[in-house]
Amino acid sequence: MNAPVKTSEAVAWHLQGNWAPVLDEIDAGPLTVTGEIPRELDGSYVRAGMNPRSGHSDHWFAGTGMLHSVRMENGRAQYRNRFVRTPYFDGDLNLMGGMFDPAASPANTNVIRHAGQMLALEEAHLPWKVDSDLNTVGAHTFGGKLEGSMTAHPRACPETGELLFFGYQLARAPYLTYYRVDAAGLMVEAQPIDLPNPVMMHDWNITRNHVVFMDLPVVFDLKAAMKGEPPLAFRREAGARLGVMARNGAGGQVRWFEINPCYVFHPVNAYEDGESIVIHVCRQEEAMVGGFENLYGGEATTGRLWRWTIDLVGGTVKEEQIDDAAADFPRVNDRLIGLKAQFGYTASLNARAPTLTLGQYLYKYDLETGRRTTRDFGASSRLGEPIFIPREGAKAEDDGWVMALKHDEAMDESQLVILNAQDFAGPPAATVTMPRRIPYGAHGNWMPL
């Protein structure tokens, strides 16, 4: 048996290698491009990530938020990164320190743009507005109507332009609140939802007429904490349910459907099919068993593609595993969010690694047949969330590009890869070399100019 490596023991996985933060803010370019950045791509890829300002954080989720952007124009690319300057940044806080001020967000999980506003998101706090140069503007409360947390996974409806989201809180009821913001950015609905337990609800689903909440058993339990057990942990006995509600809020009336206990960080997409709602998810058997700090526990905490079919008449949910590849960070063509999308794109994970490890593949799924197309980037590559950008005037759903950040562990080099989505396993359209490594992070989006 090999002797344990002291440095690995002393330093948590989320602070090692390319999980470790970068501490400077730079502007660089033009960047080196292999192949050709499609001329149609005029905009910025922006991604959020956990990047502890002090160089240390107690948990991967606790790192100070940093935004990385790659601005593309006329086949050329420029890089910029900036911290999000919230009270969390100013106070160099940890999760506990940021817990009691809704504005003290790490702002490290996602970055979106809606109604012309770019928002940096983390699920336990208010969103933070940033400008197109990534300068922090301030906490965003939708005109004072949002007082607490906003999920990092709001959904913009491609048909109405509405931004639908929820906020959860653990300390007191209501544990869940549903919000609807119109296409102009005005909040038109805030609806408290009854939930039996305060749970960590990372993401959710929308369809044309409904929203679907996921009440999954990562439960906050104060009584357990008083007995010396972790306050937030996987508690299978709490059960699991999907909650279907009309998008107009329906006075908080939710129909709940029992499912087998599991955890889902990220659904792929959901749609209505007659009297059913079909949801594809990256489902894992469990999460955070024994406590919040146990984010990763191997196979059982690794997502795989499943399909849930909610029978709205029969009141049951059919649960089917679609594929056995370890996959998460799923996306679809955003024009089909809540509608029937044929294709889902995911990152891969190495489920046999001792700590959370991104994989060397990107996957394109045909959600109907379950067929997986694999793009292999080589053994030393680690790929992040793939986003899809449609070609202007596209007729086919997958006519466009898939963009993802890749890090080569052997070279310690980060690149943005741009694939032709219809030739997914083929050579990239372009590979853009970053001016320095970009730490593994969370979610991002394409913001056209």
Ligand SMILES: [Fe+2]
């Ligand atoms: Fe997420």
